[in-house]
Amino acid sequence: MMTDTALMTQPSTPATMAPVVAAEIFEIETRFVVPYKLAEGTLATTRAILVKLTDEDGVTGWGEANPSVSFTGESCDEAVRVLRDTLLPALLGSANPEPGRIDQLFDTLVPRHLCAKGAITMGLLDLLGKRLRAPVATLLGGVLHRTLPVLWPLNNGTADDDIRVIDDKAAQGFRSFMLKMGTSPVADEVRRVAQLEARYGDRLKFIADANQGWTFADAQIFLDGVRGSKLAFVEQPVNKDELEQMASLAASTPLPISADESVVGAAHAAKIAKLGAASVFSIKSSKNGGPLRAQRIAAVAEAFGIRCYMNSMLEFGVTQAASLQHAATISNLIDVGHAYMSTLRLVEDPTDFSSFVRDGVVHLPNRDGLGVQVDEAHVRRLAVAVSRAGARV
Template identity: 40%
Template sequence: MKITKIELSHISIPFAKPYKLSRTYGTLHEAHAVIFKVHTDEGIVGLGEADPMSPFTAETPASVMTVTRDIIAPHLMGQDPRRIAMVESTLDEIIDGNLTASGAVNMALYDIIGKTNNIPVHNLLGGMRHDKLPLLFGVGSGTPEETIAVIAAQIETGCRCFMIKMGALPIADEIKRLVAVKEQFGDRVSIIIDANQGWEVTEAIEFIDGIHAHRPDLIEQPIKRWDIDGLKRIRDRCSYPLSADESVTAVSDAATLIREKAVDVFSIKISKNGGLDKSRQIAQMADGFGLKCLMNSMLEFGITQAASLQLGCTLSNLIDLGHAYGSVLRMSDDITDFGQNISEAVVTVPPASGLGITLDEKKLKKYTTDYLNLK
């Protein structure tokens, strides 16, 4: 089997409602991705998705398309897609970083092997441990009343785990939000606080000291990605787990965070981390050192979400909270049928082969703003 062609489509789909994140990321109105269709001489087409989001990632949709056209695709043409490890090694040699681009290729190759052998991708990753996972719902920035209203509406759907986005408001206001949520819902809900790098170390400590008994279940990436020493200071102050998201991108980042004992949990995102193999490697390193994993997501569509579910369902060290498989519910539309796996705030692993999803070609065309056909 040989790779014969790669199609790239930059898509843009509006959110159902604008999503207000930390002051680092602002308020978002639409999500962008680059969809990869990797063709083979046997007619099997593998699907991949790159989810760059500046400044979360150094990449942009345009850079994903350029690096794929100029460097990745010329090395992939004629290669056997079943030799994933060799392709990974080659890509690691010819490009630095660009993990969402190489990650999309990695997803597509797994999709090809799964479809060729008529098995789901999780069978290639050690097999399924969890046939279902509870959903985590991301709550954007807002007043205490708005935050409570969003959570109350999601509780009606069955959701019990929420990631409250912070980092856009003064610390005193963020403390009021968490206290209001805890007083309203108590132990009926699990709460993750994610400041998306929006705080200084002193602000994070002010928050931790200020919430007293209203402790969340997890606090994620309060400060800048590079501030490992700051993460250690915050972890020392916390009586609950601290998670790295932006800080754990490359496999080498995971090694550094483990060595420095900087965090308790890794937020795994298949696109951010460079595909299924690198994400799995990070998750297994975490397991070896007693860290847990949160299956998290970029603002992504059904292909990356499906890849994430194929890996997440195999892991032995998932944290006992919800996981981010509701990204497509935040969008006004998706280019796949991944959403059909979600019911009552639970995602079920689909039985279909490959990544387990179907691409809607009409929708792909409708939302495409830029296209490359690489042969």
């Protein structure tokens, strides 16, 4: 049975933040229903960090970190260490843990570590929403979208591999599909796009994601080869640091180019925008440091006429919920399915986020805080390590 102490122990009247008196860190792991093939290899399992915060009134908030050395430059071990030894002790020492103020404080304590910082921000926003009896989307400015279409990602493979999955997922209501690329010859990928578009026409939308897997020459060959296609966008075709190359590619094609790994913070977003290196920003709540920092990236995008695509990082339900609460407030979302299928790909998830996704559409829950219920007993079953701030248990 789902349990969430916060839902049963809210303060009697709305209040601002109360001091956080306890913090627990759970490193959890589960398998994928189907192994996940990326440019850097095949993954059979995924690991994340859940953070449980409890304030002096007994209200609890949950956050999640999704570190990955290849994507964020931060390992799970590093994230746990900085949470346990630096960030959470600072939080526990604060008499007024307002999310924005604490998030700003963290940058004075340790550089980088955005996933770890974002997990605490998620937890504090969850706490604040529960205390004020409001969804996090309301705290971030107000709901513009109560539903969003959801995409389904496809492994690196062939069109024949894709078709089997697409037919199954299209029957379930999915209308957008992300084609993972970066390992096969570029000519094969061009043919793959052509085959899928010939089969499905305008019924479905496709995205090509190279995950930094191409050289500049490869990326140019691909873009030339799919020039007449209807791809919604091409994501991160070259290395994240090659912004001049991204700008050259963007100038050479009518297809939108999306920046994913290149977009870390608002300053990166502004640089990409000024260079014209992307017309879509791929926003990931954990990678970008939590909803408050992700919100600043979306604001930069809006200022430059860039659209936002809400992406994921092999996440459990807490990060997915945080991302959804932010997405609900964004006016410049791209018209394509967004990445709210992550929990559907896991053998186990200790939240009820999967229940929000129905017929290829994700529904914003009508609940306070992040809106997701966490089964703590399930969290503990999945945990491979548990820590408290300043101590390992």
